[in-house]
Amino acid sequence: MTSVLVLGGTGWLSGHVARRWIADGADVTCLARGGRPAPEGARLVVADRGEPDAYSAVAGQPWDEVVDISSDVGFVASAVAELADSAEHWTYVSSLSVYADSDVEGVDESGALLEPARAGDEYDYGRAKVAAEASARSALTDRAAIVRPGLIVGPGDPSDRFGYWVSRFALAGDEPVLAPETLGRSAQIIDVRDLAAFLVGLAADRWTGIANAIGDPLPLADVLDDARAAAAHTGDLVAADDAWLLAHDVRHWMGPRSLPLWLPPDMHGFSTRSNAVYRNAGGAFRPLAETLRDTLADERERGLDRERRSGLSRDEELAVLADLL
Structure with a gap:
């Protein structure tokens, strides 16, 4: 054994x-x-x-x-x-x-x-x-x-980053949701279950070396669209540019009052890392829709309106939207 x-x-x-x-x-x-x-x-x-x-x-x-x-x-x-x-x-x-x-x-x-x-x-x-x-x-x-x-996601994520979007769209329902400008922005993720399977497979094969374990770069706009679809959000997606968001104390990437996955423009390479070694070593990726579905189920169980480690509270978001609309 x-x-x-x-x-x-x-x-x-x-x-x-x-x-x-x-x-x-x-x-x-x-x-x-x-x-x-x-x-x-x-x-x-x-x-x-x-x-x-x-x-x-x-x-x-x-x-x-x-x-x-x-x-x-x-x-x-x-x-x-x-x-x-x-x-x-x-x-x-x-x-x-x-x-x-x-x-x-x-x-x-x-x-x-x-x-x-x-x-x-x-x-x-x-x-x-x-x-x-x-x-x-x-x-x-x-x-x-x-x-x-890179960014590890999926059910149970304690960082509250990836789950913010599908959770917020579900909480908002037919009301608006604040988003950053997505043109030229990308995101890379890996489901925690795919990463765990990869780590176990490497060890079983006695693989040695270095591997970036991350999914393909995805347009941030596509990730948000897929999250909206998973949550059946029917409200507007209201985008604000970087300068406006920063002026209203909305922060990048993670933490309180942030828009998770939104990176500064000078970090455009952060979410475009090569994953060729991971793929060649047997790494696999489940569909994004599956990760979003399972993440939403976990977010509902934990509470869509709970206090989060990352993102805007709904009240904070509505206050920002009031200034924008």
Whole structure:
């Protein structure tokens, strides 16, 4: 039986990975801080990765696969130091945020990276991922898969970004919805379930290398149109230009008072990364309509009008629309 150690396993992506391995018949151990259960069928080892003895319960035993998704440079380095010698294969889940150039289109895995984070630096997600990649690659040169996802979406997404649109269209019904100007804008996503399947498949094949894990670039206008169709929205889609939105304290991409997926014009390369390696390594994509349908069902269950980590509240949106219309 394949023995798998998931560093995490109780969160969103890592939970999907653990469940996928379990479905494939693996013996799965999740090492996490506790507070959330491990997926059914997995063994939970409660440990704080910031403590010196964090890996004492899992070190020294053979692992066919170790999966790590952390962006904490110290956590990744310590895991590699303690577990690399006993791992047949290691998958580190990095990010497309490692690339230095967001204004260059079609960047593949050879693209220039940000400077790696160093001890004492202020936290920077992209630079931390670069440093963490380096830890994994230096100790596991012939046993590591480095996977760089872009925007991960689907049911249960804790970031509230992709789900904002299909949820908002459903909440608005026959009333207007605010949108950015979409001309020349694109979006790239990957469904969390497709990503989990890819990560498990790589490990099963002992694949090594680096892969951008992301879907094809899609016109942002098409994504919004498909989200409207999934939600059966019949109201107007009211677009405002960048300058007007920024003047009204509407922010790009994510977080409070944002329009998710809307990027600054100088970041047009961010959502056009190459996915050729992913495809050649067996990566697949489910239809966007399926991801939207399942995301909407999850959004309805969680509450269309709930407080969100990203996006405008409906009251904020209506106030902005009142100034625009």
